[in-house]
Amino acid sequence: MASRRNPHGSTHPSVFADVPYFSVITPSFNQGAYIGECVRSVLAQNDADFEHLVFDNCSTDETAAVLAGFPHLRVTREKDRGQSDAVNRGFQAATGEILCWLNSDDAYPPGVFARLREVFADPSVQVVFGDVTQIAYDGSAPLRVEGRFDRREDMVRWWRSDVRLHQPAIFFRSSVQRATGLLREDLHLVMDYEYWWRMSEKFAFHYVPEVLAIQHRQPESKTILDWQGVFAERERVFSPFYSLVDGGNRRAFDQERHRGLAERYLGEAYHNAASHPQAAIRAFVRSLKEAPSYGLHARSLGLLRRLDWRRLLSSTK
Numbered sequence: 663m664a665s666r667r668n669p670h671g672s673t674h675p676s677v678f679a680d681v682p683y684f685s686v687i688t689p690s691f692n693q694g695a696y697i698g699e700c701v702r703s704v705l706a707q708n709d710a711d712f713e714h715l716v717f718d719n720c721s722t723d724e725t726a727a728v729l730a731g732f733p734h735l736r737v738t739r740e741k742d743r744g745q746s747d748a749v750n751r752g753f754q755a756a757t758g759e760i761l762c763w764l765n766s767d768d769a770y771p772p773g774v775f776a777r778l779r780e781v782f783a784d785p786s787v788q789v790v791f792g793d794v795t796q797i798a799y800d801g802s803a804p805l806r807v808e809g810r811f812d813r814r815e816d817m818v819r820w821w822r823s824d825v826r827l828h829q830p831a832i833f834f835r836s837s838v839q840r841a842t843g844l845l846r847e848d849l850h851l852v853m854d855y856e857y858w859w860r861m862s863e864k865f866a867f868h869y870v871p872e873v874l875a876i877q878h879r880q881p882e883s884k885t886i887l888d889w890q891g892v893f894a895e896r897e898r899v900f901s902p903f904y905s906l907v908d909g910g911n912r913r914a915f916d917q918e919r920h921r922g923l924a925e926r927y928l929g930e931a932y933h934n935a936a937s938h939p940q941a942a943i944r945a946f947v948r949s950l951k952e953a954p955s956y957g958l959h960a961r962s963l964g965l966l967r968r969l970d971w972r973r974l975l976s977s978t979k
Contacts, residue, residue: 685760687753689717692725705734754844762833770874788838851892
């Protein structure tokens with residue numbers, strides 16, 4: 663049995679020394695402040711049986727210098743058509759058995775690869791998902807958020823958050839990727855959820871109730887800054903399937919959807935009130951459009967107190 667040695671000197675046996683067990687795919691664009699931790703977290707698994715593919719969209723920050731310090735990486739530096747295109751290139755270039763999609767501002771806690779080996783030792787397990795630790799930048803403590811996926815149909819009611827599939831904490835066999843295809847490049851914010859929707863049509867998702875990834879909820883993240891875009895894309899993806907879950911009463915279903923969206927928008931407004939007051943106001947206005955009665959919601963009054971009025975007023979000058 664051959665073995666391979668990683669840059670930290672540890673080894674792990676592999677039947678085929680030139681074919682890795684894990685393929686880690688990292689799309690990258692101007693995340694130089696985070697990508698070093700991302701790469702080191704993979705090395706810290708102390709499992710030599712991996713390849714780490716980075717697809718960098720010609721970053722203009724310190725990314726190139728950071729990546730140069732890790733000679734084991736397979737770095738492709740070229741223009742892409744967005745994050746979905748970069749990940750798709752990774753899918754097509756990967757040679758490992760288990761695919762790991764790890765964004766450049768996320769990381770793995772120690773021991774994840776070892777745990778995945780245990781779980782995937784069962785040949786019936788095709789897709790694995792777990793919990794994440796979310797690290798915010800508002801002074802709050804790190805938060806463990808559980809994964810949840812009981813019924814595929816719950817994805818259609820996306821505003822209720824009955825499904826919690828955290829992208830960096832999802833791992834799947836290469837055969838699953840080939841059967842599912844590639845990410846949709848017309849989506850820029852919810853391409854992962856749309857991918858899980860297609861994947862779950864053919865494959866069961868196996869839950870591991872452990873933290874399998876670390877998510878940095880950095881304030882400049884596109885999903886944090888553009889929640890209206892996130893909701894709009896989810897609507898576009900799942901609206902063709904509303905008839906599967908509306909119980910034949912579309913009016914009641916639409917009312918539920920409007921109330922659910924109002925609550926989601928209001929929640930985002932409250933969350934961003936101090937750090938991104940303009941985005942908070944936009945989300946609050948959208949909440950009222952979905953359900954005007956939410957203007958009297960207790961959280962609406964709390965939002966007014968939480969808003970950074972000085973920053974909001976200065977940004978309008």
